[in-house]
Amino acid sequence: MLRATLLLAALAAPPALAQGAPLVAEGCLGCHGPRGAGATGVPTLAGRDKAELVALMAAFRANERPATIMNRIVRGYSDAELAAAAEHFAAQR
Known part of the structure; x- marks a missing residue:
């Protein structure tokens, strides 16, 4: 019984997040670099205005902004998740 309880507790524990980023922002780091600081050919997210980031993501979602991916x-994120990611990257310096 104790093993089952410990297993359930381990499965319920949230995963460790890199650099304190919210989970939704973690998916951005692979292309946009550590802390969203940008990478070769990929724009910087860190330090950009939250409203600007939300507007850019809305434009991508509506196919109003050219994109490769x-x-x-x-489209895989809710409005609330996109706002959380934008808030996180806006706070990065």
Whole structure:
């Protein structure tokens, strides 16, 4: 019984997040670099205005902004998740 309880507790524990980023922002780091600081050919997210980031993601979602993959990625997130990611990256310096 104790083993089952410990197993359930381990499964319920949230995963460790890199650099204190909210889980929703973690998916961005692979392309946009550590802390969203940008990578070769990929724009910087860190330090950009939250409203600007939300507007950019909305434009990708609506196919109003040219994209290779962002228009598909952004559709997998809710408005609240996109706002949380934008808030996180806006706070990065």
